[in-house]
Amino acid sequence: MSDRAPELRLTLDEEGAAFAPGARVGGVAAWSAARPPRGIELRLSWVLSGKGGRDYKIAETIPLPTPAAAERRRFKLTLPAAPYSFRGALLTLSWTLELVALPGEEKTRLELVIAPGGRAIAL
Amino acid sequence: MNASPAATALRSLSSRKLLNRLRAAFGRAPVLAKVTAPPEIALGERLEVSWRLDYGALEVTNVSVALVGSEVARERISARTGISVVTDTRPFVTLAIDRRMPAPGVASVDGLGAAVVPADSVPTLSGRLNEIAWAVVIEAAYQADAVWRDEFPVVVLPRRS
Numbered sequence: 675m676s677d678r679a680p681e682l683r684l685t686l687d688e689e690g691a692a693f694a695p696g697a698r699v700g701g702v703a704a705w706s707a708a709r710p711p712r713g714i715e716l717r718l719s720w721v722l723s724g725k726g727g728r729d730y731k732i733a734e735t736i737p738l739p740t741p742a743a744a745e746r747r748r749f750k751l752t753l754p755a756a757p758y759s760f761r762g763a764l765l766t767l768s769w770t771l772e773l774v775a776l777p778g779e780e781k782t783r784l785e786l787v788i789a790p791g792g793r794a795i796a797l
Numbered sequence: 798m799n800a801s802p803a804a805t806a807l808r809s810l811s812s813r814k815l816l817n818r819l820r821a822a823f824g825r826a827p828v829l830a831k832v833t834a835p836p837e838i839a840l841g842e843r844l845e846v847s848w849r850l851d852y853g854a855l856e857v858t859n860v861s862v863a864l865v866g867s868e869v870a871r872e873r874i875s876a877r878t879g880i881s882v883v884t885d886t887r888p889f890v891t892l893a894i895d896r897r898m899p900a901p902g903v904a905s906v907d908g909l910g911a912a913v914v915p916a917d918s919v920p921t922l923s924g925r926l927n928e929i930a931w932a933v934v935i936e937a938a939y940q941a942d943a944v945w946r947d948e949f950p951v952v953v954l955p956r957r958s
Contacts, residue, residue: 695955722927725885726872729924733904756955757922757929764870764887765927767919790956795919797868 680707682782684773691784692792695755703773706744714741716749718786721758723766754781758789762797801835801842807949810932811881828852832862832933832949839954841916846894846933849907853946857906857937862895864912866919866953869928894933914953921953 686701693699705714716736722729733754738747755790769786787794809830834846848862850857895910914931922929932948 696958722922722924724868724870724872724927726870726883727926729927731924756920757958758883758919758955759843760919762868762887762889765929767922790917795917797919 678708679778679780680705680711680775681752682773682775682780684782684784686784687711690792692787692789693753694790694792695753695758695788697753697788698750699771700748700750702748703738704745704746705775707775708743710743711741711775714738714747715774715776716751717772717774718751718753718769719772720767720769722757723768724764724775750754753786753788759794760789760797761768761794765797801838804835804845804847806833807832807836807951810888810948810950816940825854828855828937828945830947830949831916832935832951834933834951835909837952838914840914840920842957842958843911843913844894844933844951845911846910847907847909848895848935848943849905849934850935851905851939852937852945853904855937856939857899857944858939860897860899860935860937861893861904862908862910862953863934863936864890864892864894864914864931865934865948866890866929866931869930871926873926890915895958916956918953920955 683704687739703734717732757767768781769788771786772781772783774781789795829851831849838844851855865888867886867888872883874881892912894912897906897910899906919929921931931953932950934948936943937945
């Protein structure tokens with residue numbers, strides 16, 4: 675059996691990927707591998723980027739326990755109250771939802787906007 | 798719904814002990830500012846501020862107090878002589894709280910004021926390199942030239958639900 679990298683797909687129930695803080699978000703995580711991954715998890719994280727570098731934080735990790743080799747699994751998560759997505763002259767904050775296969779850390783990702791009204795704030 | 802914490806004396810961002818000691822060594826009174834306000838405020842809420850500036854013999858014609866939100870980006874630069882950190886700061890909002898024009902010969906001035914933190918702005922955020930910072934800023938000027946400035950950080954929280 676080959677050890678090809680797992681194929682990963684992440685889709686949200688909602689059209690688009692812009693949400694208010696605290697919103698409930700649902701979707702489907704799907705993967706297909708030659709053998710069951712050791713683990714599958716969702717990671718919600720933000721990056722605060724400036725010209726000198728980036729600050730990165732995982733806001734939430736959601737393990738999807740006992741994954742089969744190929745599976746589609748529904749998920750629901752509650753988005754945090756902050757920080758908000760924004761764009762400034764020096765800094766930009768963006769959110770990402772990743773589906774990650776372990777132990778190889780193969781991943782697929784969706785960019786999210788989390789801000790009041792579902793619109794990134796322009797500073 | 799949570800209320801803002803009670804007003805308290807805010808801490809200055811800068812340490813002026815050395816500067817004030819130098820002024821004292823030359824027989825000049827230290828410049829001292831006091832800002833009293835809630836240390837935390839949520840977006841969309843009103844920040845009430847009382848303040849006082851004792852400036853001794855410093856010549857001052859106007860004093861402004863404002864709530865300022867800033868983007869702060871730090872860059873570490875390595876050189877043979879070591880690592881230095883270059884900081885870029887850009888205010889993205891400045892909200893006037895109070896403004897006074899003290900009479901000549903007066904050594905202190907105080908006041909009260911308020912500003913509403915814009916609901917469509919961003920809360921305080923501190924990263925290792927980058928930061929969204931909010932502060933009450935007091936600036937004293939002699940005519941058009943700023944002669945003294947200090948910042949008193951406040952924490953701006955997300956909108957209360």
